[in-house]
Amino acid sequence: MIVEFVENYLSLLIDDKDSYNIELQEISENFSHINIYAKEDCIGLIVGKRGMLKNSLKTVINGCKIKNGKAYKINVIQKD
Numbered sequence: 066m067i068v069e070f071v072e073n074y075l076s077l078l079i080d081d082k083d084s085y086n087i088e089l090q091e092i093s094e095n096f097s098h099i100n101i102y103a104k105e106d107c108i109g110l111i112v113g114k115r116g117m118l119k120n121s122l123k124t125v126i127n128g129c130k131i132k133n134g135k136a137y138k139i140n141v142i143q144k145d
Contacts, residue, residue, distance in 0.1 A: 067089065067097075067099065067126060067129060067137065068087055068099070070125075070126070071087050071099060071101070071122070071126075072087055075087070075101070075111065078110050078111065079103075079107050079111075084103060084144075085103040085104070085107055085111070085144070086101075086102050086144070087100070087101055087102075088100040088102070094135075095135055095136060096136050096137075097135060097136075097138075098137070098138050098140055099126070099137055099138070100140045100142055101139065101140065101141045102142050103143065103144055104143075105143055108141055108143060111141050112141055119141065122139060123137075123139050
């Protein structure tokens with residue numbers, strides 16, 4: 066559910082789907098990392114000015130913590 070939401074969110078920001086990919090990394094039962102691998106020119110679109118887009122995405126995703134009790138951390142990583 067979370068990965069699909071992030072994919073839909075990014076598809077609204079970035080036209081080229083080959084510019085990014087998303088990986089969900091389970092750290093523990095109650096914590097996961099959402100790794101977004103993006104090309105250098107797309108990182109600014111994902112993070113936004115002063116990190117505002119990334120923070121808003123984090124806020125919405127953390128709302129899911131109520132439903133499944135799991136916390137998420139979002140990492141934006143430059144893709145080669």
